[in-house]
Amino acid sequence: MLDKHLLDLLVCPVCKGPLRLAQTEGRSELVCRADRIAYAIRDDIPVMLPEEARTLAADDPLLQR
Numbered sequence: 001m002l003d004k005h006l007l008d009l010l011v012c013p014v015c016k017g018p019l020r021l022a023q024t025e026g027r028s029e030l031v032c033r034a035d036r037i038a039y040a041i042r043d044d045i046p047v048m049l050p051e052e053a054r055t056l057a058a059d060d061p062l063l064q065r
């Protein structure tokens with residue numbers, strides 16, 4: 001699992017805001033609620049590249065929590 005301390009250090013590369021760890025269907029992502037972007041985590045390594053991230057719909061459940 002991703003190190004909690006590492007998680008605290010990570011910010012969204014777009015807005016520098018906080019990220020929230022989300023787990024759906026066995027997949028982990030780091031969600032920026034401000035930008036509605038979900039960054040992938042591959043092999044416990046966050047991929048902090050906007051071009052590799054997926055954009056969430058305004059009503060995506062990941063944004064509701």
Ligand SMILES: [Zn+2]
Nearest residue numbers: 012015032035
């Ligand atoms: Zn952001």
